[in-house]
Amino acid sequence: MESFYSIIYYKTNPLTDELVSIGILAGGGEGPFMFVSDARLDLLKKTLHPNTFLSVRRHLKFLLEKVNKHRNEEGGILLFDPIFSVEQMESLAKKTKGAMVYSQPTTINEWLDEKFFKNLSNAFFGENIKSKSKKKKVFHLKWKAFYNSTKFLDWERDIAISNLIDSSPLNIKIDLVNLSKKEVIKGIDFDLSETSLNRKLYELELIANALPDYQVKVVYPTPKKNTGKSAFDTLQKKEIALQFEKFSELKKMN
Numbered sequence: 621m622e623s624f625y626s627i628i629y630y631k632t633n634p635l636t637d638e639l640v641s642i643g644i645l646a647g648g649g650e651g652p653f654m655f656v657s658d659a660r661l662d663l664l665k666k667t668l669h670p671n672t673f674l675s676v677r678r679h680l681k682f683l684l685e686k687v688n689k690h691r692n693e694e695g696g697i698l699l700f701d702p703i704f705s706v707e708q709m710e711s712l713a714k715k716t717k718g719a720m721v722y723s724q725p726t727t728i729n730e731w732l733d734e735k736f737f738k739n740l741s742n743a744f745f746g747e748n749i750k751s752k753s754k755k756k757k758v759f760h761l762k763w764k765a766f767y768n769s770t771k772f773l774d775w776e777r778d779i780a781i782s783n784l785i786d787s788s789p790l791n792i793k794i795d796l797v798n799l800s801k802k803e804v805i806k807g808i809d810f811d812l813s814e815t816s817l818n819r820k821l822y823e824l825e826l827i828a829n830a831l832p833d834y835q836v837k838v839v840y841p842t843p844k845k846n847t848g849k850s851a852f853d854t855l856q857k858k859e860i861a862l863q864f865e866k867f868s869e870l871k872k873m874n
Contacts, residue, residue, distance in 0.1 A: 623648030623732035624725040625740060628656070630664060630676060631719055639721060640664065643680065644741055645687065647725075649732025650761045654687040655741040655749055656680055672719075679720055733765070759841045763807040763867065767796050771873060774798065775805075781830050788830060792823050797834075804831060807839045807867070810848035817851055828860050837863040839870050 628643035642664065643656040665673050730736055738749050767777060776797040781790040784797065796805040804827060808820050828836050843849045856864065 623651065623728040623730070625728055626725050627723040627744070628680075629721040629723070631721055632667070634719075641744070642676075644744055645683070645722075646728065646732055646737055646740065648728070649736075650734065650765055651732050651737070652687045652690055653732070653734065653737040654684055655737070655745070656684070657745045657747055659747060660745070676719070731765075731768070759809040759867070760807065763795070763839065766867075766871065767805070767807070772796055774800075781827065785830060790826060790830060792826055794827055802834045804834045804836045805839055806836070809841055810843040810852045811841075811845045812848075814847070817848075821851075821855065824862075825860065828862065835863060836861070837865055839865055839867050841867050 623646065625644055625646040627641050628645060629639040630642050632638045632640055640660060640663070641657075642660040643654065645652060645654040661677075664676060668676070728736075728740075741747070741749055767775075776794075776799060778793045778795065779797050780793050782788045784794075794804055795807055797803070806820075806824055806827065808817075808824065810817060812820065824836070824838065838855075840852070843852050855862070
């Protein structure tokens with residue numbers, strides 16, 4: 621996925637289109653990420669009617685919750701897909717009757733991770749992002765960063781089945797494909813929520829059925845939840861020709 625950022629503005633005067641930048645969000649890479657300036661919010665709090673300011677805070681809280689849900693659950697929110705980002709942001713702005721404005725997405729030509737986003741936010745707002753208690757990095761972010769590294773230069777990344785098979789209508793993306801060796805690799809975290817995991821397993825089955833001449837490998841972190849262990853055991857017993865490799869083992873490759 622192509623990385624991008626968009627500046628979040630509040631329209632202080634609808635007649636003159638005066639804007640105050642209050643935050644930034646970015647998608648792609650290891651994102652999405654979002655930052656809201658405390659200093660700019662304090663300014664708005666002093667100038668806006670209390671009810672108006674409360675509405676702004678609610679909107680930002682709603683968006684931040686979406687960002688966090690996506691990061692922690694790999695939710696596939698259209699807002700953070702550059703193909704749909706413009707439409708999604710316009711839709712969000714309409715919910716505030718145009719009071720909130722999102723700039724046109726700007727492409728980021730660097731790998732988007734937490735460190736880069738902190739520097740980007742600081743460059744725009746001159747504020748440092750407050751460090752929160754360290755949470756264990758979720759698997760899909762580690763996995764995406766790993767397969768986008770130089771270790772897989774000979775592989776196609778994030779390629780849709782329809783790009784491999786002209787007659788296929790499937791737009792499901794495959795993490796890694798080696799065309800010459802006819803190998804496919806897909807990362808799956810078996811500790812995901814039931815809904816998210818079922819979607820991943822359904823995609824895996826479609827990939828295996830669509831590419832019968834390819835060896836399909838599942839890369840996974842060791843399941844910790846009982847539900848994850850059960851789902852992993854069930855998949856191993858299915859009549860699908862799959863290979864399995866722990867993420868910790870794959871990372872040792874040269």
